[in-house]
Amino acid sequence: MTEKTKLIAPRLPRGFEDRTPGEIAAVGAMIDKIKAVYERYGFDPVETPLFEFTETLGKFLPDTDRPNAGVFSLQDDDEQWMSLRYDLTAPLARYFAENFETLPKPYRSYRQGYVFRNEKPGPGRFRQFMQFDADTVGAGGPEADAEMCMMMADVMDALGLAGQYVVRVNNRKVLDGVLATAGVTTDEQKLTVLRAIDKLDKFGTEGVKLLLGAGRKDESGDFTKGAGLTAEQIEPLLTYIGSGTPAEGVEKGSNAHVIATINTLAGLIGGSETGLQGVQELASIFGLVSAAGFGGRVILDPSVVRGLEYYTGPVFEIELTFQVQNEKGQPVVFGSVGGGGRYDGLVSRFRREPVPATGFSIGVSRLANALKLTGNLGSTEPAGPVVVLVMDKDQMAGYQAMVAELRNAGIRAEMFLGNTKNFGKQVAYADKRNAPAVIIEGSQEREQGILQIKDLIAGKQAAAAITDNAEWKAARPGQFEVKREDLVTAIKDLLAAQQ
Known part of the structure; x- marks a missing residue:
């Protein structure tokens, strides 16, 4: 006896997922709506490859043996490290710098595609996921930032989420001014403060206060070391993150709320020139937002900091405001589905002159989940092809001719290619394919020059009202000649x- 060949277990790597036709169709329809808004604003598509030289990506650089954890990397035949892109922004910076002489300035583009993170996967956390970005490179004024925020609001409206989101805006320069006033000077301490403020939605003000101080212990007993600030340093930072809360009787997002918040921020930055620039930029952005009629949809929120270090000015985030249940069954706000900001230093890694840039990234999978929860994702079962059934194996040419006629008329169609001995299994196959109809031509129909067409959609609806099997066979619901x-x-x- 020969030893049996060992079969390979069909396994999907953790952090990755397969996509079904229904999911692909639903997400495709969503992406088409986003594209339509981007193009209405004057943005054009560009596509960059999945792989870039690792040094191009910037965040992760090679060590002595291989690039640090965080990206999927390999060496090419020239022994140069390449990595799968972890976002769509760093590749855009490389593309713009490489084609600097020929591209229009400002350069407005959008990109959609998969990005990859070599990180530990978990619930809702994938190693491969899709992003959809829009960026303006070469425009340094707050007008470009304001436009980005307004475009994101229009995207949410186009997806049927009107009244269920806000675009939250802040400016990292203002926070830099507040940090300087509080005496926070080292880069390490600044980064710890940023991360602490970013946890406001998760831990609340008291949790952030602990993270700004000695640290915070969670329910499991795990301890997170804090920024080590004194009570005197923490106080202006808590005032800062609370400045976005409107006074009693003032509507959040209204002009009165924006003006009051900007005045509060101006009082917290001390004599910081950087902080003053940030306050002025916010005033300009919200002047444009108000004039364009986006007040209430685009709001000022000083607690928005964004995690990436390369942001240099305005930062923004789309937050969906409806409630869902978390893994513990508790009601929580759905939260962020996209964000971005100004990153004036990223392109300058490739060119000596300063190149301003601002952009936004939408998390496609997370947004699709939100649309599914709100009933705005669309059909999850696309219509299948019309199926020509095979009643006589010696008549295949005639059946194939029918399929060709339908296809030439622009109709999705196929001939059944499986085991044709069982008529019921052929119809069951068409049902499983979500076919709108099947075409039946046996010898009797052929002699008479006719066809039987079974409308599977109408048949299902009519059959639901028939309880007797004999009655169903006699009625042949949905079938006509x-x-x-x-x-x-x-x-x-x-x-x-x-339809």
Whole structure:
């Protein structure tokens, strides 16, 4: 006896997922709506490859043996390290710098595609996921930032989420001014403060206060070391993150709220020139937002800091405001589905002159989940092809001719290619394919020059009202007869009626 070949277990690596036709169709329709808004604002598509030289990505650089954890990397035949992109922004910076002489300035583009993170996967945390970005490179004024925020609001409206989101805006320069006033000077301490403020939604003010001080212990007993600030240093920072809360009787996002918040921020930055620039930029952004009629949809929120270190000015985030249940069954706000900001230093890694840039990234998978929860994702089961059943194996040419006629008329169609001995299994196959109809031509129909067309959608609806099997067979719900030459016209009429 020969030893049996060992079979390979069909396993999907952790952190990755397969996508079904329904999911692909639903997300594709969502992406088409986002594209339409981006293009209405004057943005054009560009596509960069999945791989870049590791040094191009910037965040992760090679050590002595291989790039640090965080990206998927390999060496090419020249022994140069390449990595799968972990976002769409760093590749854009490389593309713009490489094509600097030929591209228009400002350069407005959008990009959609998969990005990869070599990190520990978990619930809702994947190693491969899709992003959809829009960026303006070469425009340094707050007008570009304001436009980005307004475009994101229009995207949410186009997706059916009107009234269920806000675009939250802040400026990292203001926070830099507040930090300087509080005496926070080292880069390490600044980064710890940023991360602490970023946890406001998760831990609340008291939790942030602990993280700004000695540290915080969670329910499991794990301790997170804090920024080590004194009570005197923490006080202006807590005032800062609380400055976005409107006074009693003032509507959040209103002009009165924006003006009051900007005045509070101006009083917290001391004599910081950087902080003053940030306050002035926020005033300009919200002047434009108000004039364009986006007040209430785009709001000022000083607690928005964004995690990436390369942001240099305004930062923004889309937050969906409806409630869902978390893994513990507790009601929580759905939260962020995208964010971005100004990153004036990123392109300058490739060129000596300063190149301003601002952009936004949408998390496609997370946004699709939100649309599914709100009933705005669309059909998850796309219509299948019309299926021509095979009743007589010696008549395959005739069946194939029918399929060709339908396809030439722009109708999705296929001939059944499986085991044709069982008629019921052929119909069951068409049902599983979500076919709108099947076409039946046996010897009797062929002699008479007719076809039987079974409308599977109408058949399912009619069959639901029939309880007796004999009655169902006699009624043949959804089935009708047409002349052979009327096949295409009949199918077109049937598909139109099913819309």
